[in-house]
Amino acid sequence: MGYTKDQLLARLQELKIYFTCYDHPVVLTVEEQAKHVGHLGGALSKNLLLKDKKHRLYVISALAGTKVDMKILSQRLGLGKGGLRMAPEENLLEVLQVPLGCVTPFALINESASAVSLLLDQGFKSKQICYFHPLTNDVTIALSSSNLDKFLISFGKQPAYVDLEAAPAVGKDNPPDLAHLVPSGVPNSSEQPVENASHTNVPHHQNNVPKETEVKAIMTISKVQSKGAETSSKVDKPTTNTSVDKFVNDVFDIISPLLSEELKKLDIKKEELSSILDGLRGRADPDLKSIAMTLKNASYTNGFHAGFKTMLHRGLNG
Amino acid sequence: MAAAEQGVDAARKEEEEEEEQVVNPWEVSAGKGGIDYDKLVDQFGCQRIDDALVGRIARLTGRPPHCFLRRGLFFAHRDLNELLDLYEKGEKFYLYTGRGPSSEALHLGHLIPFMFTKYLQEAFKVPLVIQLTDDEKFLWKNLTIQESKRLARENAKDIIACGFDIERTFIFSDFSFVGGAFYENMMQVARCVTMNKAIGIFGFNLEDHIGKVSFPPVQAVPSFPSSFPHLFAGKDQLRCLIPCAVDQDPYFRMTRDVAPRIGYQKPSLIESRFFPALQGENTKMSASDANSAIYVTDSAKEIKTKVNKYAFSGGQDSIELHRKLGANLDVDVPIKYLNFFLEDDDELAHIKKEYKEGRMLTGEVKQRLIAVLSEIVARHQRARSQVTEEMVDAFMAVRPLPNMFG
Numbered sequence: 001m002g003y004t005k006d007q008l009l010a011r012l013q014e015l016k017i018y019f020t021c022y023d024h025p026v027v028l029t030v031e032e033q034a035k036h037v038g039h040l041g042g043a044l045s046k047n048l049l050l051k052d053k054k055h056r057l058y059v060i061s062a063l064a065g066t067k068v069d070m071k072i073l074s075q076r077l078g079l080g081k082g083g084l085r086m087a088p089e090e091n092l093l094e095v096l097q098v099p100l101g102c103v104t105p106f107a108l109i110n111e112s113a114s115a116v117s118l119l120l121d122q123g124f125k126s127k128q129i130c131y132f133h134p135l136t137n138d139v140t141i142a143l144s145s146s147n148l149d150k151f152l153i154s155f156g157k158q159p160a161y162v163d164l165e166a167a168p169a170v171g172k173d174n175p176p177d178l179a180h181l182v183p184s185g186v187p188n189s190s191e192q193p194v195e196n197a198s199h200t201n202v203p204h205h206q207n208n209v210p211k212e213t214e215v216k217a218i219m220t221i222s223k224v225q226s227k228g229a230e231t232s233s234k235v236d237k238p239t240t241n242t243s244v245d246k247f248v249n250d251v252f253d254i255i256s257p258l259l260s261e262e263l264k265k266l267d268i269k270k271e272e273l274s275s276i277l278d279g280l281r282g283r284a285d286p287d288l289k290s291i292a293m294t295l296k297n298a299s300y301t302n303g304f305h306a307g308f309k310t311m312l313h314r315g316l317n318g
Numbered sequence: 319m320a321a322a323e324q325g326v327d328a329a330r331k332e333e334e335e336e337e338e339q340v341v342n343p344w345e346v347s348a349g350k351g352g353i354d355y356d357k358l359v360d361q362f363g364c365q366r367i368d369d370a371l372v373g374r375i376a377r378l379t380g381r382p383p384h385c386f387l388r389r390g391l392f393f394a395h396r397d398l399n400e401l402l403d404l405y406e407k408g409e410k411f412y413l414y415t416g417r418g419p420s421s422e423a424l425h426l427g428h429l430i431p432f433m434f435t436k437y438l439q440e441a442f443k444v445p446l447v448i449q450l451t452d453d454e455k456f457l458w459k460n461l462t463i464q465e466s467k468r469l470a471r472e473n474a475k476d477i478i479a480c481g482f483d484i485e486r487t488f489i490f491s492d493f494s495f496v497g498g499a500f501y502e503n504m505m506q507v508a509r510c511v512t513m514n515k516a517i518g519i520f521g522f523n524l525e526d527h528i529g530k531v532s533f534p535p536v537q538a539v540p541s542f543p544s545s546f547p548h549l550f551a552g553k554d555q556l557r558c559l560i561p562c563a564v565d566q567d568p569y570f571r572m573t574r575d576v577a578p579r580i581g582y583q584k585p586s587l588i589e590s591r592f593f594p595a596l597q598g599e600n601t602k603m604s605a606s607d608a609n610s611a612i613y614v615t616d617s618a619k620e621i622k623t624k625v626n627k628y629a630f631s632g633g634q635d636s637i638e639l640h641r642k643l644g645a646n647l648d649v650d651v652p653i654k655y656l657n658f659f660l661e662d663d664d665e666l667a668h669i670k671k672e673y674k675e676g677r678m679l680t681g682e683v684k685q686r687l688i689a690v691l692s693e694i695v696a697r698h699q700r701a702r703s704q705v706t707e708e709m710v711d712a713f714m715a716v717r718p719l720p721n722m723f724g
Contacts, residue, residue, distance in 0.1 A: 242485060245440070289481065290481055290701050291701075293481045293483065293701075294481075297478070297482075297709055297712075297713075298709060300484045300485065301484070301706065301709040301712040302708075304712040304717070305708055305711075305712070308715075
């Protein structure tokens, strides 16, 4: 299951990320949140979970005051004019694994969210302290944007800061400037990514907070898998083939054409040729298989004993 | 599921009543007319293998079924269909067979279960454990422990020569391997079988030494994957298929009875008939009578002499009579042997027809048999000559088999 708030906070402490924590009753909107922490001088954030036509997900995390124009954003991402919508509630629960009203950059630590693109408001950089929900609505944590970066990098997510209010023209001569932030290779882009996202979680969620490198590796692995890169691991990897059947077939495949050639010179008809070859094959098969198996077993035996002696020597030498 | 599985006590009763056959691991004797297999199947409670089952095996393995299946040499089973159902769904199994190494002299009859098991290993691509019951032979025969162990190793060489795949085969002898998880399973089985039951199944009596009485669990537990933690760790529910001669059935009746009580799966069985002695069904093949069987050490000349001189013929006494009446295929030993060892179905059918109708003579049939047997024995001898002590060590090493299902 997804990270809990406590796991997240423990993680932050482990990473030596300085933050302050404020408890308050559950809040579902920025306004409500502001009532509790707004006076403290930090920058409140508003967080949106958006979805494009190909079911790819985006977390837009902006300063509360930033105007976010979904149409423009959509164009800048290369999704056309009406390409972005608010994501349905299920995506929140299943992909980000946070409750309603709790979209937060911190949710991206969950592997289910590995394919979600994060766009951060450039404005955060100029603020000393920013406020986000740490996976639950009854807490707000305050930290600097550079610390947020540190956190994101710890699990392999590169922070992407964007001037969310900019509205550059997008056209033939001006390619969409945010196109690189569109998630690549969702496993089954035609199906609901929500299900896919939870299926690409190969390692089950650790209850202990994993070490930095392990988490990075896991995130890389689950990212690679979400790109459907399993096919690339099948290609080009030679496997040791020790099949006696295959070996004997290979031998016949070498001899048959040579024999055919010679027999043709003796004016033997085609139909007779194949029955001669089949007959030969049938008669030679048991003996060929027997000697091939003997060779295989003898080779294995030599290897086995070599290995055994190696271990023996290494053991003695310590 | 099998009907009520009766034991030797039932066989004994019948024997007293009708002086009929006795079949158990230590005694096989036929009544008049040879072994009645139908009666045996009924008495033991196993199922017959029919053509549909043979066809199913061919389809599942993607290759023609072995000669021994086609010709009904392996003729009975327990739960084979259930095992195939699971295999079809992708669930694997492993093979378990064995030998009691009582002598160095192995004849073709001894090789039959191994030849068949090799086919099963190749066809289904599954691993195999082979048990050499050197302890059993020590307990039942007048051998020293050292000699039993030596015979086990010698027999292992002939077994290896049958062409088993070292990547998928583990051979072990009881004196070397019993212990650990294997021994734990033995105790579990032992606790589930009363003395009464053992006497009923195996025919023990109060004069038998306790070594005999406590042996059966040793032959039972290789049916359970947890006996081999170096091979099947974590696969406690892996199924087992046991190819064996039908006289071993009592061991596995006991095993199948105990298995569910200790949380294990019942092994499936595939059982063979007995291989007739050269002199006919009513003679026992015996190590003391060299002429009763073809030995794997026989030369081509010896094979020719034995078949010509001793193979019981169903042909008539004179050529004229033979051309008139034809041969009696029911008692003709060369035909029975060809039935097992001549691969070509068409050729066999032709020979049977011609011989039965008197057009083919005994001499010709025997000649064909000699050729077939010589080829098999020569192949075996060549392979046997290449088996080294190191190879035996490797087959018997307690090692993982990472490619066992590959």
